[in-house]
Amino acid sequence: MIKTITLALVAILASLLIANNVSAANKNDFNPGRIIDDYVFYNSDAMSTQQIQTFLESKVPNCDYNGTQPASDWGYPNITHAQLAEYKRNGSNGFTRDTGFHAPPYKCLRAYTQDTPQMEAASGLCQSVPAGTNKSAAQIIKDISVACGINPQVLIVLLEKEQSLVTDNWPLxxxxxxxTGFACPDTAPCDTSYGGFFYQVYYAARQFKIYQAYPDRYNYIAGRTQAILWSPNTACGSGQVFIENQATAGLYIYTPYQPNAAALNNLYGTGDGCSAYGNRNFWRIFTDWFGSTYAGQDRQELFSKGTNTLSRGSQLKSGEFLTSPNGRYTLIMHPSGQLLMYKSKQLIWQSDSINWTQRGAYLSFQTDGNVVLYRDTTPLWSTGSDGSSATRFSLQNDGNLVLYGDANQVLWSSGTISNDSPLVYKGSTLSAGESLRPGEYLRSPDWRYFLLMQGDGNLVLYTAGHTQSIWNSGSHGKGGNRVSLQSDGNLVIYNSSGAIWASGTDGRSDYAGLSLQSDGNLVLYNTTGNAIWASGTDRKGGEFVSFQSDGNLVLYGGQKALWATGTDRKGGTSLSLQSDGNWVMYGSSGAIWATGTDRRPQSSVAYECSLTSSLSIGSRLNKGDSICSPNNLFKLSFQSDGNLVLYARKTSPSWASGTDGVFFRSDLNL
Known part of the structure; x- marks a missing residue:
């Protein structure tokens, strides 16, 4: 008896230690633009396998494996679960027929096990998942969490949100x-190719990593104010939401509705005919079970350096932060391994995408003048200022993080200078005599790019959501106060003393205007439609693919590498398009890279291809070449638009290199 009590107490304490400061959700705390922070969503270390198991056991103390418990949860206390299932399955005793109600056994998650296949690494998305025999649900959740870099708590909440699997003691x-509801659209049956507990958890986690890796391919993008529907019924309308981070954007891509006031007012029940509950329930369940969805003091210890500046030879260690003198901006060396800057609670800059494998990283202001982010001895990011006269690295009152030289010159900056005024949209073009002043911007017609005249004097071309700077004038820190398209055809940035940058197109009378195009190129055209200056940031299509002697597969556009497997010096010797739909690079020790498209839906018609299923070192693909799997049910095609695409059906790509020169349709489930 003493041993039993002790084990029970240990289990209870372990479940309490899973989350800190857990309290019931309050509707007033729900923020549709910040459902969950990236640093919570992508934290694969949040729970161990044993903590997951303990948590599952705490939610279902007794699993009704044989269906002998009363069906009180369905309002029928006088019959058992097995009897209820029989009545519904047969349409007897007054119940509507539903063949999905099968006879026992019923495998609740606390006791669920299955054999699992090996999943090869998907480049840039998930690491490989080893095969296993009789794996528990807890082990499956943890393995996939680690492989894909997703918080296991997120996966647990997803299982509950979609199918109530965590609390159901007799799941069907x-x-x-x-x-997880993966490949289960609102308007059609689920795709059975992704059926089964393991595949559902794996492909859902992988899909969230796709959203993170390719944010510009989808309708909901972090950093943008967008209309989000209240429900699948479009007649109910939508509301404008500023999406603050990638995790929140991913949730809206996965479930594209926000809760209306009625759904929030009855947080644990139903709203009205225009209510949707998916993202409300995700936030509510996570908050009730694991605490705040925000990354704050309740999730890691942070320590102030008591300054806004680092000097040569100093470091910012994991958990330490700088604060601007006015207290409005904070630069955190986050425990996830990223350098993050906040304005109040809003993330405005980061050194890289979230990757919890970089835990314990630190920032070092080296004696050579370079500011470098390290994990152990591996550099992860830097200002590229080695060999400079850099003396101080300061977080300023205007929100700009600046590296200064010994003559007070700017050597590097984050470009996050803020005047606390909203940005002003000025269209997609600039005509003669027109200017952009700090805080004003052009936006491409498809909303994929914007050109911002920053407060630090730099003219910067960004991808949507401020996710990536792809071109800039290099005029930061020089006091630029406007960029003007002059009557002589020159695009010029001025400060109070004169010109500090120009396109060098003066002396022309035939120019028509400056245009920010949907392909990402900023172009100055003449009256005949020819470009006379451009930023060179258009997405050019690929021209050929080379399997190089260093083991790297590279897709080139001219002399420029547009895409690569990143497998140089890893010993790759062959590439095979397999009969399961996976394209895999092998070396002497096994698979080293793969598209991760195994077990995709197969084509109903056999393909015809120009090449065999395998490539070896030295092989080259030209436009029009194609490779078929040995069973001819999968096809890899190097298309005329420069895109390398793997097809599982003739109109359904399962993977692509993204080098077609245009963005993917947002509805492709890549």
């Missing part, structure tokens, strides 16, 4: 087969 097979 159809709940397990659609466990």
């Amino acid at each position: 097979n159809r709940q397990l087969n659609s466990a």
Whole structure:
């Protein structure tokens, strides 16, 4: 008896230690633009396998494996679960027929096990997942969490949100087969190719990593104010939401609705005919079970350096932060391994995308003048200022993080200078005599790019959501106060003393105007439609693919590498398009890279291809070449638009290199 009590206490304490400061969700705390922070969503270290198991056991103390418990949860206390299932399955005793209600056994998650396949690494998305025999649900969740870099708490909440699997003590097979709702659209049945608990958890986690890796391919993008529907019924309308981070954007791509006031007012129940509950329930369940969805003091210890400046030879260690003198901006060496800058609670700059494998990284202001982010001895990011006269690295009152030289010159800056005024949209073009002043911007017609005249005097071309700077004038820190398209055809940035940058197109009378195009190129055209100056940032299509002697597969546009597998010096010797739909690079020790498209839906018609299923070192693909799997049900095509695309059906790509020169349709489930 003493041993039993002790084990029970240990289990209870372990479940309490999973989350800090857990309290019931309050509707007033729900922010549709910040459902969950990136640093919570992508934290694969949040729970161990044992903590997951303990948590699952705490939610279902007794699993009704044989269906002998009363069906009180369905309002029928006088019959058992097995009897209820029989009545519904047969349409007897007054119940509507539903063949999905099968006979026992019923496998609740606390006791669920299955054999799992090996999943090869998907480049830039998930690491490989080893095969296993009789793996528990807790182990499956943890393995996939680690492989894909997703918080196991997120996966647990997803399982509950979609199918109530965490709290159901007699789940049906159809709940397990659609466990996370992956490939289960609102308007059609679930795709059975992704059925089963393991595949559902894996492909859902992988899909969120795709959203993170390719944010510009989808309709909802962090850093943008967008109309989000209240429900699948479009007649109910939508509301404008500023999406603050990638994790929140991913949730809206996965479930594209926000809760209306009625859904929030009855947080644990139903709203009205225009209410949707998916993202409300995700936030509510996570908050109730694991605490705040925000990364704050309740999730890691942070320590102030008591200054806004680093000097040569100093470091910012994990958990330490700088604060601007006015207290409005904070630069955190986050425990996830990223350098993050906040204005109040809003993230405005980061050194890289979130990757919890970089835990314990630190920032070093080296004696050579370079500011470098390290994990152990591996550099992850730097200002590129080695060999300079850099003396101080300062977080200023205007929100700009600046590296200064010994003559007070700017050597590097984050470009996050803020005047606390909203940005002003000025269209997609600039005509003669027109200017952009700090805070004003052009936006491409498709909303994919914007050109911002920053407060630090730099003219910067960004991808949507401020996710990536792809071109800039290099005029930061020089006091620029406007960029003007002059009557002589020259695009010029001025400060109070004169010109500090120009396109060098003066002396022309035939120019028509400056245009920010949907391909990402900023172009100055003449009256005949020819470009006379451009930023060179258009997405050019690929021209050929080379399997190089260093083991790297590279897709080139001219002399420029547009895409690569990143497998140089890893010993790759062959590439095979397999009969399961996976394109895999092998070396002497096994697979070293893959598209991760195994077990995709197959084509109903056999393909015809120009090449065999395998490539070796020295092989080259030209436009029009194609490779078929040995069973001819999958096809890899190097298209005329420069895109390398793997097809599982003739109109359904399962993977692509993204080098077609245009962006993907947002509805492609890549």
